[in-house]
């Protein structure tokens with residue numbers, strides 16, 4: 433029997449083996465590095481210094497960018513020392529503006545936030561992903577909003593406030609912004625401009641580290657909520673900030689409608705424990721066995737040993753880090769649940785080793 437070559441039997445597979453998209457990307461990239469048919473690439477068209485340790489990058493994405501809703505975040509990928517690293521950042525701009533922007537604050541030990549603040553300049557190219565997240569406005573706007581922001585948690589709230597402004601909102605909104613000092617207020621002039629132009633926004637800064645005359649200092653308490661709200665239960669609340677602030681807010685706002693977005697700092701994985709001894713993790717694709725303590729997330733413990741699996745949000749949202757566990761048990765740090773011993777997909781950024789493991793990595 434006559435056998436036809438691959439090209440006749442499997443025309444689709446043959447065409448895809450030629451990798452036309454990769455070729456198109458290569459050729460388009462020669463014309464303009466922002467052009468691509470596979471990846472959302474964005475040119476940095478401006479860099480604005482917001483505070484001593486935070487910057488806003490104004491970005492012009494290519495045609496693959498599908499837009500976003502105020503309050504959502506995007507994965508941003510940069511190449512650091514030959515390694516592609518992805519982190520999630522909230523958009524601080526508002527849909528409908530000519531360009532989009534992200535505002536990035538340096539985090540202690542934060543690989544990408546430090547890299548962006550130190551190295552990214554006008555003209556550079558970043559790779560983005562699609563926007564996602566449920567920290568967005570509802571269809572029907574409530575008459576009263578309370579926004580609680582902590583540190584760089586102001587960025588999605590800034591976008592939401594600008595969106596309310598463009599929607600000609602005519603209710604009332606109170607922003608309590610908890611930040612280390614007056615100098616650390618991110619996007620201050622823009623926030624105050626919204627308040628001035630609209631008349632419905634009241635802003636109160638609360639300084640945790642460096643008190644300032646005429647301003648509140650300290651952390652989120654019942655007293656401070658009562659000071660700036662009337663009939664707390666009648667507010668629709670949006671909270672974005674570090675984990676301790678979120679936990680406190682949720683406990684003080686029981687009975688309120690609350691939307692919250694967590695900002696987890698590097699090394700701040702929930703449910704850290706102290707353990708004695710180590711367990712073996714066999715990485716079946718790379719045929720390596722390493723020892724981990726099982727005290728932090730598998731992702732962090734692998735990275736400590738120079739192994740860098742794909743990751744994104746590092747807090748169990750984006751699923752970039754999902755891999756198959758074929759043997760052993762882990763604790764899912766997002767739920768506090770210990771898994772079965774058998775085969776399942778796990779998110780290694782929120783999974784801690786409990787026994788010897790075998791992972792498809």
Ligand code: FES
Nearest residue numbers: 744745746751781
């Ligand atoms: S890195 Fe996003 S879910 Fe793990």
